[in-house]
Amino acid sequence: MLSIPITISSETARHVLWHYGAKGGYQPGTFTQRLMAAIDTADVVNTARLRVAFPELVDAMSLAGSSQEGIARLQEAGGITATPIRCTRCQGEDGPFTDDCLCEPCARPMPLDGVV
Numbered sequence: 001m002l003s004i005p006i007t008i009s010s011e012t013a014r015h016v017l018w019h020y021g022a023k024g025g026y027q028p029g030t031f032t033q034r035l036m037a038a039i040d041t042a043d044v045v046n047t048a049r050l051r052v053a054f055p056e057l058v059d060a061m062s063l064a065g066s067s068q069e070g071i072a073r074l075q076e077a078g079g080i081t082a083t084p085i086r087c088t089r090c091q092g093e094d095g096p097f098t099d100d101c102l103c104e105p106c107a108r109p110m111p112l113d114g115v116v
């Protein structure tokens, strides 16, 4: 698995988020855009070469490309609040949530507008 002993600046995090179309991203300059496209399409050998020159960007891209958690970590690095957890039933953002991602009212067997 990917080890993550890297420090990613908030600027780089936001550029990579933009590349992956994730929340909180912002568009970098043309060079960085093309560099990210190159990293995205590079094979293992070329990725290693690019990493020598652009370690932060390559690591941030591997992080984002590896999992949703990676995206969330970049959002954290970029100072962006991750997408809030939503109740799978009522789409509410008010926690706490159960392990099934239901808010407390939905987790109880009563109607949404039920009177207590």
Ligand SMILES: [Zn+2]
Residues within 6 Å of the ligand: 087, 088, 089, 090, 091, 092, 102, 103, 104, 105, 106, 107
């Ligand atoms: Zn709910």
